[in-house]
Amino acid sequence: MQKFITAVGAILFVIFGSLPGFSQGAPSSEAERKAELAAAWQAASNAGTAGPADVALIDQATLKLPAGDFFVPKAEGIRVMRALGNTIHDASFVGLVLGTRQNDRWLVVIxxxxxxxxxxxxxxxxxxxxxxxxxxxxxxxxxxxRAARGFPEMEVIGWIEPPNYDATSHRLVWSVLGKDKGTPDDARKDVNYNTYALGRDGYFSLNLLSDSTKVATDKSAAHELLANLTYQSGKRYEDFSASTDRIAEYGLLALVGGVAAKKLGLLALLLAFVLKFAKAIFVAAAVFGTGVLKFFRRKPRDDSAGGPA
Structure with missing residues (x-):
């Protein structure tokens, strides 16, 4: 475990040395933030599950986690996200999935x-x-x-993938290309690749965070996870009972158009979350594959059991 702490500390030095507000002469509060992020990654590594494995998603479904993927559960996932500066809606957050293969630079928020x-x-x-x-x-x-809260304004450029709904599996996929207003059109852009699995009581969102240069290949990971999510008997979409079950105030269209999020007061927060999270992740992408993520390529072990550190 000491090797984990040392290596993560070195990686975070590289990451934050390249980010505004995390210079070598940073005040103690900034040093504390770096320490918290290192601790958050360590806790995620200890608590997480490496694929292949079956992961329970609350009381609703099971996710067959492929080999090479790593699942971070709710509490530790929230800690990582908050350490990166994000506001998280605790009630809906389920966990994170990271790709840990050599060239993986993606993350899925469930x-x-x-x-x-x-x-x-x-x-x-x-x-x-x-x-x-x-x-x-x-x-x-x-x-x-966004402007009132000090975030850059954003604009939508067009579809990366227009909405596609499979009425048999009750899965929805869509993604748009967006950017900060005023940035060059040819600059690398952070991408949300949105996938949904509908159930009897609600829906899972598996939001792939990637970038415009890699999403064409990274989206296969999102499709695999979506296909590997299976609702429990009684929780499936087809288990719905019109006589007893609650019907959402919005339909499928809202999951694409943003009406549902806006109705719930979440749209602006969601867009801010995406921007802030993506910037923190992808500025550090060059060191992720050979640094932090290599510690997620094996299942956590108990140091008390002995063996090489």
Whole structure:
């Protein structure tokens, strides 16, 4: 374990040496933040699960974690996210999945929204152009709040993948390309690749964080995780009972257009979360594959059992 602490400390020095506000002459509060992030990664490594393994997702589903992936549970995942400076909605957060292969630079944030049964009948009639327009308008509206809170304004450029809903498996996938206003069009852009699995009481969101240069290959990880999520008997979409179950106040269309998030007062917070998280992760991407993530390539062990450190 001491090797883990030493190596993570060295990696964080590289990361924060390249980020504003984390210079070598940083005040003690900044040093404390670095120490907390190192401790958060250590706790994640100790508590997490390396694939292949079956991971229980609260009381709703099981995720078959592939070899090469690492699952960080709720408490430790929240600690990592907060150490990176993010505001987390504790009630919906389930965990994180990291890719730990040599060239992996992605992370999936898993949340569960228990808002009731999502009607999917609108999927057969939706229009990708109309949905994109809705998204652009939603982001423009959220920019008022972003500007008031000191975040850069954002804009949506276009689809990376237009919405695709599988009515048999009740899975939804979509992604848009966006950027900070005023940044060059050819600059590398952080990407959210959004996947959803609908159930009887709500839905899981598996949000892949990648960038525009790697999402074409990274999205296969999101598709694999989505396919590997299985609802428990009684929690499946087809287990819905119209006589007893709650129906969500919004339908499937809202999961693409942002109406649901806006209705719940989450849209502006979500966009801020994505920006802040992505910046912290991807500025450090060059050292992730050979540094922090290598400690997630094996299952945590008990140091008291002996063996090489």
């Amino acid at each position: 949340t569960y929204i228990k808002e009731g049964y999502i009607k999917d009948d609108a999927a057969k009639d939706w229009n990708a152009d109309d949905l994109l327009k809705n998204l652009k308008e939603g982001v423009e509206e959220s920019n008022k709040d």
